[in-house]
Amino acid sequence: MVFAGILAGGVGSRMGNYNIPKQFLPINDRPIIVHVAEKFLLHNEVDLVIMGINPAWYQNMLDIQAKYLSEFKNLVVVKGGNDRNETIDAVIKEARRHSQDDEDIIVTHDAVRPFVTLKMISDNIAAARQFGVCDTVIPATDTIVYSDNGSYITDIPVRSQTYQGQTPQSFKISLFEQVYSSMTQEELNVVTDACKMFMLKGYHVQLVEGHVSNIKITYPYDYKVAQIMMENIKND
């Protein structure tokens, strides 16, 4: 089976004045997370969509599901964990209730990237099938500088070899289970990215082409940009 895991474990601590997590803010009268869910629910290759929601906002998501997504039977909402990896783990445990196949794939996606395309989802599924694990990226346009002390630059990687990570990140569930169970608590404390876990354990993580419009709505500025992106169409 192909699962989609929509990760909404966050509580919006970077979102300035908003008290509600950003995935619940509206774009065109519907919460961002509804737009994201619809994209995966409508994708022909996705069998089941599982949302991992911060426990504090779980009921809110159930209410949203009842209001905006009740037509869809292939959607399950579960409580996430304390961090991103725990939320992925909770989503995967739910996926395992539906299928135990070694070839099962999960496409994980940020609940705050509503501009993901059907093509990106298809490309992720194909890459996860072929390579086991993949990450969606775009070539870095700004020069990425590295600082291991937060004070001065310690490295400047070659720009043509640097990319900005987006989501979806996708993998075979059986591989994730192996990798996750082999992580020490110390490793889990510092590794917040699923693809980084795979890398630590020696896996080759395939790149999938993302798009500059696949923005993550993290700050009030991003939310404004997202709204402007939609207004383009309204003004026609």
Place this chain on the structure above:
Amino acid sequence: MISQQYKLVAPFRIESFFQDVKVQGSEHIVVRPRKLSVCKADIRYYFGLRDPEVLKKRLPMALIHEACGEVLHDPTGEFATGAKVVLLPNMPGKDTFYDENYRLDSLFRSSRADGFLQEALRINKQQVVPYTREGMDNVFAFTELISVGVHAVDSFLRYSHDRRDRIAVWGDGAVSYIICCILKNRLPDAQITVLGINPNKLQYFGFLDNVLNVNQLETRPQFDHVFECVGGAASGKAIDQMIDTIEPQGTMMLCGVSEEPVPVNTRMVLEKGLTMIGRSRSGRRDFIESVRLLEEDDTFAARMRQMISEEVDVAGTNDISKAFELAKNADFKVVMNWNI
């Protein structure tokens, strides 16, 4: 769901936009275009060959009105997820006295409404026709053009007198080719002649009884009925030749689109008692019949497949531009493998 649209904002310039495709609480279905075919009308928009006032009024607009795709969601369950459908560009107006394709308040995609250069769109169920034949998506992409041919030929059969032994088609383009194929299907015993000017394109018409270069006619042929599929500035000359060679009381089907008015020798139209019928817009019935032909008539389907001059993989604006550049000089159809 947020879906991308690719709109022509000015000649040669296509940009991506976003739209909100509302999914729940609608009777409409959501479809994903998968194969798109470039039409001459789209080419005129893309290269800025339309009247500047028309461009100013209609752009930005998503182009392309020939497409097939797959169903992503049908709230009523009538269409299975993944069902293949031909997309109809007509959005019929209200006055049901007239056929839906000729109502003045009807809208047509890539003309007065956005076309199919979209990641996904919501569409009325009456604006799709399902098909099942495998391996033919690139042909089903231009069902709209085939349906125009079906519409013209079936109108001809309805309104013309029934001596239909010798029929001629002027023009060596896509519409002419399709009409010839449909005439062969509908009237297998009739002698069908094509008259064109491009020797290379006339090679496609080898299945007809007569293939004539209109500039090298040795004798003056005679026909019971004729089709004009020339369009543009040359259609005046073609219509002259048709009036000259048609037998009395024949029917002249006008199917070519002209930007400028075309003078007609009405004296001879009256003298011969001719009937002129204009047909360029198809309706749902014609789409259904076109899909039936493609599904059931292997010869017809094979001839339609020969019309594909180029296929282009499209994942963004540069690829769309490439498809239009190729379409400008292609013999017949350029099909986009739409992967957005």
